Amino acid sequence: MSAITNVARASLSKDLRLEWRSKDAINSMLFFALLVVVIFSFSFDPTAEESRRIAGGLVWVAFLFAAVVALNQTWARELRNQVLDAYRVSPAPANALFLAKAFGNFIFVIVLETFMTPLFIVFYNLRALGPAYQLLIVSALGTWALVVNGTFFAAMSLRTRSREIMLPLLLFPISIPALLATVEATTAILTGDFSAKFWIVLLAAYNVVFTTACLLLFDTVLNAE
Amino acid sequence: MNHVSHAAATPIIVIHDLVKQFGRFAALRGVSAEFVSGRLYAIVGENGAGKTTLLRSLAGLTRPTRGTISMLGTTDLRSVCRQVGYMAHPSLLYDEMAGMENLRYFARLYGIQDDERCAATITAVGLDPTLTRPVGQYSQGMRQRMSLARAMIHDPRILLLDEPFSNVDAHSARQMTHLLKQLRDAGKTIFVVTHQASQLEHAADEFVQMEAGLITRRTRELMMAETP
Numbered sequence: 001m002s003a004i005t006n007v008a009r010a011s012l013s014k015d016l017r018l019e020w021r022s023k024d025a026i027n028s029m030l031f032f033a034l035l036v037v038v039i040f041s042f043s044f045d046p047t048a049e050e051s052r053r054i055a056g057g058l059v060w061v062a063f064l065f066a067a068v069v070a071l072n073q074t075w076a077r078e079l080r081n082q083v084l085d086a087y088r089v090s091p092a093p094a095n096a097l098f099l100a101k102a103f104g105n106f107i108f109v110i111v112l113e114t115f116m117t118p119l120f121i122v123f124y125n126l127r128a129l130g131p132a133y134q135l136l137i138v139s140a141l142g143t144w145a146l147v148v149n150g151t152f153f154a155a156m157s158l159r160t161r162s163r164e165i166m167l168p169l170l171l172f173p174i175s176i177p178a179l180l181a182t183v184e185a186t187t188a189i190l191t192g193d194f195s196a197k198f199w200i201v202l203l204a205a206y207n208v209v210f211t212t213a214c215l216l217l218f219d220t221v222l223n224a225e
Numbered sequence: 226m227n228h229v230s231h232a233a234a235t236p237i238i239v240i241h242d243l244v245k246q247f248g249r250f251a252a253l254r255g256v257s258a259e260f261v262s263g264r265l266y267a268i269v270g271e272n273g274a275g276k277t278t279l280l281r282s283l284a285g286l287t288r289p290t291r292g293t294i295s296m297l298g299t300t301d302l303r304s305v306c307r308q309v310g311y312m313a314h315p316s317l318l319y320d321e322m323a324g325m326e327n328l329r330y331f332a333r334l335y336g337i338q339d340d341e342r343c344a345a346t347i348t349a350v351g352l353d354p355t356l357t358r359p360v361g362q363y364s365q366g367m368r369q370r371m372s373l374a375r376a377m378i379h380d381p382r383i384l385l386l387d388e389p390f391s392n393v394d395a396h397s398a399r400q401m402t403h404l405l406k407q408l409r410d411a412g413k414t415i416f417v418v419t420h421q422a423s424q425l426e427h428a429a430d431e432f433v434q435m436e437a438g439l440i441t442r443r444t445r446e447l448m449m450a451e452t453p
Contacts, residue, residue, distance in 0.1 A: 010330055010333035011330075014319070014322070014330050017322070017326075018321050018322070022321060077319065081315045081316045081317055082317055083318065086318075086334075086375065088286060
């Protein structure tokens with residue numbers, strides 16, 4: 001267990017350092033999400049009531065598309081100079097690399113959400129009528145659902161010729177239950193019309209199932225030829 | 226065939242009927258060989274002879290279509306990966322990080338948390354561990370040496386080196402050869418895939434000639450093995 005923790009920590013710190021130096025993922029995600037916010041705000045002119053009803057969908061679709069940009073970058077670094085082979089010949093557990101990548105992406109998307117949420121609030125005149133603290137839980141669970149599958153499928157599409165197209169094709173269908181739960185929970189909290197608890201539990205269950213599945217299958221994906 | 230006899234020594238690697246196919250192309254076509262420890266083997270042959278595929282198979286990166294590889298008495302190569310160091314044709318290094326940062330990371334993968342050991346390994350390959358510029362800005366020769374340091378960081382018993390002398394100037398190549406001789410004398414078993422077999426003329430214990438996915442000749446003399 002400590003081997004997994006140590007290697008995961010080393011890989012995560014390496015990824016954060018590389019991202020800090022290049023800012024490839026963060027910059028492209030922020031730019032993309034910003035465009036979505038601005039374009040949507042010009043396209044619609046909703047009232048505060050309408051905003052609360054549609055904002056959940058808008059926000060999470062923007063985050064989903066922006067996250068795909070980062071997810072595509074996740075493994076690109078490991079392909080340059082075939083660095084992944086150095087990992088594969090080492091005794092380091094495959095799961096440690098997966099966890100490091102997933103946590104790294106989680107941090108990147110959370111940073112994106114931190115920057116973008118105030119903009120959404122301003123542009124769409126948002127104010128939660130339900131328990132606002134639940135937004136933090138939904139945000140954490142929704143983001144993890146997004147990145148855990150995204151990291152896995154990005155690794156799966158690593159050796160395909162058009163991997164940037166493959167990732168959304170694989171990721172979006174499998175993310176539908178998580179996206180639905182996240183959007184519904186966000187809408188419930190913003191409008192205060194109904195309780196978000198069912199959707200939060202669904203999201204948590206989704207995360208447990210898919211995190212376990214990804215951890216069990218990642219070794220096969222990493223060592224596939 | 227001029228086979229070298231190893232009757233007295235126990236083989237550290239035994240390859241039996243190794244076949245590797247990529248689609249309809251057979252990169253290895255039934256390779257069988259034994260290699261003893263503490264020797265420096267130069268694997269030579271023309272492009273497409275199967276040298277790199279053989280090395281990747283030994284490293285456990287390529288799964289054989291048929292046949293077996295027994296290393297250190299086991300066919301489970303994963304279980305002996307701590308005893309194997311692999312240097313590929315690409316550097317297997319992060320261009321954006323300094324040499325020391327790279328080595329520190331790869332050392333962690335082997336459970337090594339010792340910065341002094343990383344620095345000593347970098348010094349052993351003739352580089353300065355205090356260099357702060359990223360590996361992407363190194364010369365090709367420096368990158369090759371850093372790549373060798375990465376393969377050596379966990380002090381493996383077997384070193385698999387793919388084209389360590391490519392794009393390296395004559396002086397650096399001589400230094401690397403000297404280092405490989407030292408490692409061999411320290412008991413390491415070293416496999417060097419190279420097109421510049423003359424670099425190893427006075428260092429290699431054996432030249433292993435490959436042609437069309439087969440080992441066709443194993444000699445002690447370069448002249449008999451080197452391809453035109």
